Structure formats: C-alpha cells, structure tokens
Amino acid sequence: MIVKVHLSPSNPEEHEPGHMALTWHEEADSTFRGFVFRVEDLPHEFQDPGKWRDYLFANTVLGYVIEDIGMRDKAERNDGELLEHSWPADDTQMAKLQRICKEGPHGTYSFNPDDHPGAHNCVTWVTSSVNEALGEVLPKVRQGRIKLMAEILRERLKPSITS
C-alpha cells in the first residue's frame, strides 16, 4: 500500500495558513485524514475570525482527527496546488497508521505546538503519525510551520515514488 502526505502551501506574503493531511490508498479506495480544532472548544470570546489565531498561538484546545474531505477534494482536482510525497507501507505499518489515525479526539491543538508538549497542528500531527507508523521518514519542522515543511517537500524529498 501507499501512504502519501499532501500539503497545500502557505503564502507567507499574505499570511496564507496552508494545510497538511495524509492519505493511504487501498486498491481503488483512498482515506484522507487531517487534524483540526473545534471552534466550539475555543473560549466564547475567541470564537471570532479576528481572534481565534491569537488564542491558538498562546494556548491549546482539544485536537480532532477527521476524514479530511477538503483535502480529498483538492487532491481529486489535481490542479497542481498540492505538494505531495509518498512511501510504500507493509501491512504491519498500515495497521499501525490506521490505528493512529482513527477519527475522533486526539490530544491537543496549538499553532505553537513546540511550546506545548503533546500538542500538534496539522503539520506536526501528520509528521508524528507518518513517522510513528513508517519510521523517521519525514523531518520535523519548527512549530510545524507550513512553509518550512513545504520547503522540505519541494527540495529534500523529491522524487516521490509513483502511486
């Protein structure tokens, strides 16, 4: 089977946040998993599009593993936006990955995960999950910054295997 990471790059000049998720492919079916936070877990006064970032840079909330249909949609459009890399995985590794990536609550979420032990953002969750299942295949980046992971996927990990 094939395990793949997908990264929608950030745009630093416009503070575009970007996103990262992972996929595994079994026969004709694909499963996409991403890591997010719930707006309802933010304090009431931070459930506002102008304030939520400030809270998540300084604090944590519960994190959630979801079926990432947004990333699936982007991957299916195949418009060249996504950076990708893939690895082969044996049955033991896949079983481990599927256990790690079970949908539901999973630890905590922060935009500065390095400052909060056990916390992740989408980048560090993907990195941690893939590395736990497959070995240390994906380098960690400071605070899970999208632009740093994008540099790695662009430069250090090519070429990707073909799924």
Place this chain on the structure above:
Amino acid sequence: MSKTIQGFREKDYGMFIDLTDAMSSVSVDRKTGNLVLQEGTGEDRFNGALITSDFCHGFTLSATPEGTWVVALRFGDLKSHVLGTTDDEAGALQWLKKAWDVIRSNQTTEQSTEIIFASSPASTVGDHLLQPH
C-alpha cells in the same frame, strides 16, 4: 480581502463552497454533517476549523444594496460568520437547503433556531423567514 464565492459544488462524500481565492473554503461532510472551514488569507477567515453539526444553527442569505447575496453560518451562541458573497441567489439557496439537510440529519441535539433566512434586495425591513424547520 473580500470573500467572493466562485461556486457551490457537491460530491458524493461532501458539499463545498469555493471562494475565488480559496477552493473548498467550506466543506460539509455528508457522513458526519460537520463543517470544516479552510478559508485562506484574511482576518475574517477561519482555517483548520471544525464546526460540528450540533454547534450549527443554520445559514442566512441576506441581500446587499448592490444586489448580491451574503451567505453566513450561524453557530454557537448566535454567532454569525460570513462565508462569502455571491450573485447566484438560486444556486446559493439550493446548496444551503441541501447542506442544512445534511447537517440537521446528523445533529444529536434539538436546535431551536430557524435555519435559512433571506431578504429581498428591495426589502428594507430586514430578514424574513424563508424556510423554517
């Protein structure tokens, strides 16, 4: 940066709103009824944000003086978040009704608020109920 809606889409696993500068800015998972917002650049946008079906109270579709329509999500303690602006009133209404059916069918708690509102571009009396649930 204004949030201009490029289009409303459906797939077998989800429903999507595309902004001109952020594709799949809104995703509604047909299996769970949960929304994820990946709205891209701007202070008025959420990213990586999950809004569960139980936390959703509906959508509003409101006319602007320019003749366009503002699509907003109502959630939590009567908060309203603008998802974007469109000139496709019919397309918006159709998508919102379907999306709300998906969300409502997955809710585990009773929602007391009305769901979809709309106002005529010529109306000066504010929103009126279009389709109560």
